[in-house]
Every structure is written in C-alpha cells, then in structure tokens.
Amino acid sequence: GEEVAQTPKHLVRGEGQKAKLYCAPIKGHSYVFWYQQVLKNEFKFLISFQNENVFDETGMPKERFSAKCLPNSPCSLEIQATKLEDSAVYFCASSQSGGVNQPQHFGDGTRLSIL
C-alpha cells in the first residue's frame, strides 16, 4: 500500500500478558524500523530490518521484546510478560532502501496500555 499500516490502533493488556503488534510497510520498501514513544515527545529506537534480516537491534530490551519481518507477512513486535512501563505508543516506519538520503515514513502507531 501507499501508507505504513499498523494494527491494532489500541491494545490493552493486563500486566504479565503478551502483546503483539503488527506493521505492514509501504509496498516496495525494504527497510522497517520500530520506535517506542513513552512520554509525549520522547522517541526510543528499538530495532530495524532489511527485508527479513535484523539490521540494527541495539535498542531492543533483550529479555521480553522480540520482532520479526517474514516474507509475505506483516512485520511484528511482540512483548512477553508485559510490565506497566511498557505502556507507550509503538511506531513503525519504512524506507525504500538503505542510505541516509531516503526518508523514513511512519504509521500512526499502536497505543499499548498495560493495566
């Protein structure tokens, strides 16, 4: 499609439950990025993919967070055993190719609320 599509828009989970978020990048884009926005203006990079391959995972919490981008499927971000501090808006972005001259285009995010 012409836009990055993220589902669901809102997700509510009890503490300790699993949460799974999905992202369909713009058609033809080979790079996918995940960001977490906890407070209104603060973004944290989590992970990036080049097609199905992890490109940069330096921002991923090692223990409970995992992500995948499989062929012919939306990318996913999964959080096991959620904690209250995981409450945030999670944004996915895609770009056409590698290279710093290619802008990233963002979806509208998934708002995750942990109760």
Added chain:
Amino acid sequence: DAKTTQPPSMDCAEGRAANLPCNHSTISGNEYVYWYRQIHSQGPQYIIHGLKNNETNEMASLIITEDRKSSTLILPHATLRDTAVYYCIVRVRHQGGSEKLVFGKGTKLTVNP
C-alpha cells in the same frame, strides 16, 4: 543522543510564515538535516531534508547556513493544521544500511487564528 537544539515552543499567526530554528553545531560533513512533525498523536510526518544546499518542496523550505551549524525550516503560509511538534534531526550517512532517527524534544508550534 540527539545532536540538535530547538526552542521548546513557538507561536505564529495564521497566514504568516513560520520560521523554526535548529542548532546543530557538531554536525559532520556527511550528516543530513531532516525535519519531521507530529500532529496530535499521529505518527511523525516527513517534511524535508538536506545536506548543504537549501531545499524546497510542496510543504516547506529548508535553509542551511554555509557552515552547516544551524538551519531553519520555513512554512511559508502557516495554517491552523500546521500546529504540531516539529523535530529537527541530524542523520549520519551510513554505508550499506539505513540509520535510525534520533529524535530530540522538538519545537511545539502553535498557529493562532
């Protein structure tokens, strides 16, 4: 860490030009300046980017000083819908892959009727 400094907030009258400044005094020769904005709780929207020359597109103009230590984003005729948080981001050129974006706190622009 973000490599940019922006004022936390600005106001602009509807129909007037909005000039948003950004300092990036430690920028290197291979680093691009990107501008994004976030309206309400939507995803960040790409506006424009540049390396050293001034750039213009249908949304805005980007003026980069000759020493590249600062830049200004210009919205030529601001509307109420331009009210948003504007982020100036310095992005490193990375061979063979696409770099993450490092967001600072941005400038909250309020366009007033």
